[in-house]
Amino acid sequence: MKESMKKFNFQANNAEFIQFIKLVSSLPEEWDSNYTDQQLTQSEHILNLIKDTNSVKTIYTKLQDSVARVPVKSQEFWKNKLFINFEMPWREVYINNFNSTIENRLRSFQIKLNLNAIVCNQILHSFGKIDSDLCTFCKNATENVYHVFYSCHVTRLYWENVCAWISARTRVPLTLPPVNLLFGVHNGGSGDKLVNCMLLCARYVIYQCKYSENKPTVFRFVCFLNSVRVSECHVSKKTQEKCRTPMKTQNGTMPLENMEFYPRKKSQHLYLKRLIKLKL
Numbered sequence: 623m624k625e626s627m628k629k630f631n632f633q634a635n636n637a638e639f640i641q642f643i644k645l646v647s648s649l650p651e652e653w654d655s656n657y658t659d660q661q662l663t664q665s666e667h668i669l670n671l672i673k674d675t676n677s678v679k680t681i682y683t684k685l686q687d688s689v690a691r692v693p694v695k696s697q698e699f700w701k702n703k704l705f706i707n708f709e710m711p712w713r714e715v716y717i718n719n720f721n722s723t724i725e726n727r728l729r730s731f732q733i734k735l736n737l738n739a740i741v742c743n744q745i746l747h748s749f750g751k752i753d754s755d756l757c758t759f760c761k762n763a764t765e766n767v768y769h770v771f772y773s774c775h776v777t778r779l780y781w782e783n784v785c786a787w788i789s790a791r792t793r794v795p796l797t798l799p800p801v802n803l804l805f806g807v808h809n810g811g812s813g814d815k816l817v818n819c820m821l822l823c824a825r826y827v828i829y830q831c832k833y834s835e836n837k838p839t840v841f842r843f844v845c846f847l848n849s850v851r852v853s854e855c856h857v858s859k860k861t862q863e864k865c866r867t868p869m870k871t872q873n874g875t876m877p878l879e880n881m882e883f884y885p886r887k888k889s890q891h892l893y894l895k896r897l898i899k900l901k902l
């Protein structure tokens with residue numbers, strides 16, 4: 623008792639100390655045992671991980687895997703909303719969209735779209751943040767993620783024009799169902815990286831226009847695509863310079879293996895070439 627009083631700086635006549643004692647004595651005993659068990663289990667789990675692996679990265683990935691959960695709710699939502707009657711390749715959706723750009727804002731935007739987690743007027747109105755839940759573009763229907771990114775007549779017209787523009791530039795006829803417009807083209811593999819990059823930019827323009835209260839147009843899409851292309855080229859050039867930097871050996875010559883330029887992967891190289899050649 624005296625030790626506790628000293629530790630928590632309580633005086634003998636302190637009313638708060640009595641309250642403290644009452645509070646501690648009211649805690650159920652099983653809380654103590656549960657807490658200890660849980661701690662032991664977690665420590666044992668981590669110790670086992672360390673024993674089995676010798677790399678920090680592997681331990682990190684394993685710990686990450688142990689807490690990762692499949693977002694079943696959002697996947698079910700899109701399945702029902704878009705009438706998807708096949709096994710949706712969610713893994714490809716995440717990987718291909720991530721790889722189709724180097725811009726983190728586009729990557730994080732797509733993840734929010736996959737999770738149906740973009741804040742729309744319907745939610746803001748239910749929180750009492752705005753007066754109306756109507757769509758920013760058409761002012762005619764409740765604004766939710768599905769409406770604003772696909773079913774709104776303003777967005778549908780935009781998608782038609784964007785698809786026609788992409789078809790004309792890539793010479794690939796493009797009449798895509800909503801599932802491809804929202805999540806990209808995957809074909810059971812990596813899909814067409816350039817088309818996925820353009821579709822991701824087109825989606826992001828809708829997102830930007832929603833917040834800036836403008837209507838999405840092909841002109842805005844082309845301007846945005848150009849800005850993405852400029853930043854891709856800039857990063858590529860920088861990395862290329864870095865790779866070209868001579869790493870001289872002791873006798874002053876540059877070893878051949880250091881002459882490789884970015885992008886090293888052939889697919890990445892072809893993709894960037896196509897993006898640069900694209901007539902905007």
Ligand SMILES: [Zn+2]
Nearest residue numbers: 757759760774
């Ligand atoms: Zn609308």
